[in-house]
Structure formats: C-alpha cells, structure tokens
Amino acid sequence: MKKLICPTCRQVHPDSIDDKCPICGGILSRSFANSDEYLREATARILDERKRTGLDGLVKGLNCVIINTEPDKQRATVEEFLMFTGLNVAEAFEDSEYRTVVLKAEGSADFLIRARKAINPFSSLNAFPKSRHVPNTRLETFVFETMDLERYVSIQKKRGIAFLTAEKVNTDNFSFMQTAPSKYTGNSIGLIQWRRNAGRYASPGSKPLDWRFQKPDGAVARNLKELDHAATRVRAEDRDAAIIEFMNLTNYNFAFAIYVKVFNSITNVARFSAKDFAMVFTSGISPYVDDETSGPTEKFVHNYGPRVHHIAFRTEAIEETVAALKNKGMNFLLDLVGSAEEGLKQIFSCPSENTLLVNEYIHRYGDFGGFFTRSNVTLLTGATARQ
Numbered sequence: 001m002k003k004l005i006c007p008t009c010r011q012v013h014p015d016s017i018d019d020k021c022p023i024c025g026g027i028l029s030r031s032f033a034n035s036d037e038y039l040r041e042a043t044a045r046i047l048d049e050r051k052r053t054g055l056d057g058l059v060k061g062l063n064c065v066i067i068n069t070e071p072d073k074q075r076a077t078v079e080e081f082l083m084f085t086g087l088n089v090a091e092a093f094e095d096s097e098y099r100t101v102v103l104k105a106e107g108s109a110d111f112l113i114r115a116r117k118a119i120n121p122f123s124s125l126n127a128f129p130k131s132r133h134v135p136n137t138r139l140e141t142f143v144f145e146t147m148d149l150e151r152y153v154s155i156q157k158k159r160g161i162a163f164l165t166a167e168k169v170n171t172d173n174f175s176f177m178q179t180a181p182s183k184y185t186g187n188s189i190g191l192i193q194w195r196r197n198a199g200r201y202a203s204p205g206s207k208p209l210d211w212r213f214q215k216p217d218g219a220v221a222r223n224l225k226e227l228d229h230a231a232t233r234v235r236a237e238d239r240d241a242a243i244i245e246f247m248n249l250t251n252y253n254f255a256f257a258i259y260v261k262v263f264n265s266i267t268n269v270a271r272f273s274a275k276d277f278a279m280v281f282t283s284g285i286s287p288y289v290d291d292e293t294s295g296p297t298e299k300f301v302h303n304y305g306p307r308v309h310h311i312a313f314r315t316e317a318i319e320e321t322v323a324a325l326k327n328k329g330m331n332f333l334l335d336l337v338g339s340a341e342e343g344l345k346q347i348f349s350c351p352s353e354n355t356l357l358v359n360e361y362i363h364r365y366g367d368f369g370g371f372f373t374r375s376n377v378t379l380l381t382g383a384t385a386r387q
Contacts (some may be wrong), residue, residue, distance in 0.1 A: 012237035012287075034239050034285065039254045046247045059144050059251045062277040063192050064110035065230070065311075066141040067100070067355055068122070070134055072113040074099060075211065077354040078113050082215050083328055084349070084359060085313055085386060086224035087111055092173060092209040099209065102201050108226030109277060112201065120321070121164060125186040128305040135300040137356055139230070139308040141178055142279070143190035144250055149175045152191055160203060161249070164188065171203040173195070184242035185232045185281075186306045189249045210236050219324035225314040228362055229278040231267075232301050233309045236284035243268055243281055258374055259285065263381045264295030269371055278371065282309065282381075295322060296385035298318075304356065309384070310348065312360035318345045325349075334383035338376045343368030346376050348383055358384070 006012075006021035020026070043258060047248040050056040069077045078101045081087050087103035090110075094100065097118050103111040116136060126135045127242060145151050157163070163283040169176040178190035202208075234242045241284060243254055252270040255278075259266050284298035291299045315321045322336060331350040338345040343366065349359040360380075 034236065036257055038133060039240055039243060039257075039268075042244050043247065043254050046244070047169035047253070049248075050251070052157070054151065055155055055251070057153050057251065058148060058155075059146050059191065059249075061145065062109040062227075063145045064112055064116060064143045064190075065139060065227070066112045066119075066143065066190070066213055066356075067139045067357075068114050068116055068134050068136055070175055071099070071139070073134075073354045074101070074113060074115040077352075078103070078211075078213060080352060080354055081111065081113070082213060084325060084330055086221060086226075088215050088274075089213045091200070091202050092205040092211050092213075093208055095206045097205070101202065101209070101213075102209070104199070105224075105226060109225075110199065121188070122181055122188075125305055125307070126183055128303060130303040131305060131356060133140070134356065137185065139168045139190075139311070139357060140181075141188040141190045141193050141356070143176075143178070144231070146191045146193050149177060149193040153177050153249065156249070159248075173198075173200050173203070174376055182242070182245060182306075184238040184245060184306060187232060187308065189246070201222060208291070208372075216328070219317070219320050220328065223315045223317045223321045225316070227277055228271075228312040228314040228360075229280050230311045231282055231309050231360075232307065233297055233304075234281055234283045234306045235301050236264075236266075236287045236298060238306070239266060239268065239281065239283035242283075243270060246270060246279060246281075255371075258372060258377045260374075260378045260381050261285065262378065263297065263385075265297040265381045267372065267377050267381070271371075296381060296387075300384060300387065308357065310358035310360045312346075312362050315361055315363050316365035318347070318361060322347055322354060324362075331387050334379065337379040338373060340383070342373055342375070343370065344373050346380060348380055351387055358387075 006026045084103045090104045091102040099115045101113045122140055123135055164178050175193045178188045181188050252272050255271045256267045258267050264284045266283050269280045282297050288294045288298040288302050291328045333348040336345050336347045345363045347361050351358050
C-alpha cells in the first residue's frame with residue numbers, strides 16, 4: 001500500500017485515509033519520501049528552539065550506555081566485553097532494582113551491563129521474531145551529562161517529553177533521569193548530573209558483588225580504544241522523526257546522510273562535535289515490503305524491531321587487532337573493508353548471542369577528515385544481510 005507523509009509533522013499514514021493528517025491537520029500532499037532537505041530545515045528550527053527554551057549548551061557529551069541482559073547471561077556478557085574490547089571492570093554491585101557491572105576505558109563512555117530485577121519497561125520493544133527469545137536484552141539507554149538536571153527536566157516536561165519516573169533518581173554521587181523509550185528507536189535518553197565522585201555508580205545502599213573477572217592481555221586490550229559511535233536501525237518512515245527526536249533531547253545535530261540505493265538503506269550521522277561520540281541512524285529508503293526485496297536494514301528492523309544494531313570501537317592497529325580477535329574466537333560478517341589510501345578501514349563482527357549487538361572496529365588513518373566513506377558503508381550494509 002502506498003503511504004503518504006505529512007510535510008508538517010512527518011507522520012506517515014496509509015493512502016486510504018482522509019487527505020488531512022489526523023495528528024496535526026496538515027495536508028497529506030505527497031507520497032512517502034525521506035528528505036535531507038527537511039532534516040536540515042528542522043535542524044535550523046531546533047537550534048533556534050534550544051536557544052529560546054534554554055536547552056542550548058545544557059546537555060554535554062555521552063557519559064555511558066546501559067545494556068540490559070538476561071540474568072543468566074550477564075556474567076558471560078561482561079566476559080565477552082573484556083575479551084573483545086578495551087574495556088575493564090571498574091565496579092560490580094547490586095541494589096533493589098539491578099545487578100550492575102561497570103566497564104570503563106580511558107577516553108570512552110562507560111558501559112553499564114545490567115540485569116533487571118523489576119518490571120521491564122522495554123519488554124514490548126523486544127517482542128519481535130528474532131528478539132523475543134531474549135525479552136530483557138537490548139542496549140536500552142544512552143546517558144548524557146548535564147550540569148543542571150532539574151532545569152533540563154523542567155524544560156522538557158513543558159515541551160511534552162515523557163520520563164520513566166516522575167521524580168529524579170538521587171544518590172550521594174549523582175542525580176539521574178531518563179526518557180520513556182522512543183516509539184521510533186526503542187532507545188531511552190538518560191541525563192546524569194554528577195555531584196561528587198564522578199564515574200562512581202554504586203550508592204551507599206548498593207551491595208558489592210563478589211564476582212571476579214580477569215582482563216585478557218594482548219593486542220585487543222592494547223589496541224582497542226574508546227566507543228566511537230553506535231548505530232540504531234529504524235523504519236524508513238520513522239527516519240526523520242527519530243533524528244529530530246534525538247536532536248530535541250540532546251545538543252546533537254544532523255550532519256549528513258549516505259544513501260545506498262542497491263540495499264534500500266540510508267546511513268545518517270548526528271554529531272555533537274568532530275571529536276565526540278557520534279550517533280548513527282540507519283533506515284530504509286522505502287518502507288518494508290518483505291525480507292527478500294526490502295534490503296538488510298528494513299529486514300533487520302522487521303525481525304528485531306527498532307534497536308541499536310552495532311557499537312563501534314576505535315583502533316589504530318586494525319589488522320593486528322582483527323587477527324587477535326579471530327584468535328580469541330570472534331567471527332565476522334565480512335573481511336576488512338577500506339584501505340589506508342582511502343583513509344579508513346572497518347569490519348563488522350557477527351552478532352553476540354548475549355546482547356544481539358554487532359561490534360564494529362574502525363581505524364581512521366592520518367589526516368582523514370571524513371567520518372565514513374560511501375564504499376565502506378555499502379559493503380558493511382550488504383554484509384548485515386548475513387545476520
């Protein structure tokens with residue numbers, strides 16, 4: 001069925017409805033199409049609104065990511081991160097709501113690997129053909145730092161933003177609040193304000209876990225650096241809305257998009273600055289029809305739901321690193337793509353059974369000024385059809 005898109009609110013509707021958008025009343029004047037032009041116009045509007053409302057400069061860079069696992073897979077998940085990334089265990093504790101293991105690496109956002117004890121507000125987002133067997137498993141939340149959480153929450157509530165809790169979570173070290181999961185991405189955006197002991201997530205009421213982990217030595221630990229970017233896959237019809245939502249919740253801006261028509265895919269990049277973690281959104285160019293004709297991006301969303309597809313770690317010695325990863329048992333979806341001459345090499349691992357996440361390893365050479373190359377994006381997108 002052909003779909004129409006409202007040029008005002010970007011909501012997508014079937015063509016059998018009235019010619020007016022039921023959300024905002026705008027006229028549904030054209031068939032569905034994603035629009036970089038619309039995103040750039042929206043970026044200008046959002047920048048103005050940030051200044052007007054006081055959000056401009058209120059949200060800083062990425063502080064941590066929260067990955068929830070099945071309780072019986074939590075330890076294996078931590079061991080996997082120790083084996084295949086440069087992260088190290090910093091804390092392990094439990095409280096009334098979670099068991100948490102905190103992983104850190106110099107210059108990187110932290111990773112909180114959790115097993116939830118309470119009701120899961122993300123459970124419906126995991127009920128898809130290839131994810132329902134692990135109903136508690138997903139990268140759930142990207143947590144950004146703010147210097148004034150109370151002000152942020154006050155502004156966003158006035159704008160209609162919904163949060164998971166009515167009040168801030170307060171500990172001795174920090175205050176925390178997170179949005180309700182997005183209907184476009186399945187992700188939540190967290191905000192943390194540190195008061196003291198920045199980077200310490202345990203509270204006085206937490207109980208230390210007596211788990212012991214050992215970080216393997218070698219090229220992986222030596223060569224792998226910080227979290228470079230993460231990529232969320234969303235439906236084609238939600239691409240603009242997902243990026244705009246993220247810009248409204250953070251101080252990130254839409255930077256550019258790469259269209260891979262052969263695989264019906266768009267890779268979109270949002271940046272805070274050229275040196276910070278980047279957020280990537282990947283969608284179809286046209287909406288899902290079936291697994292055979294819609295391409296790997298729309299196929300993934302149909303089978304797993306909108307969610308983070310991969311997390312990327314930077315390295316400055318990718319050949320040595322990949323060889324070491326293979327020796328440790330990691331399998332890959334393809335061979336290394338790119339070259340030093342092009343300025344970039346990348347590779348995708350096979351998805352983890354513990355997290356459903358793909359690991360990307362990325363090496364930017366010398367004075368390479370770009371973020372991605374079109375040829376690499378095309379090859380990596382095609383490789384995900386093997387998942």
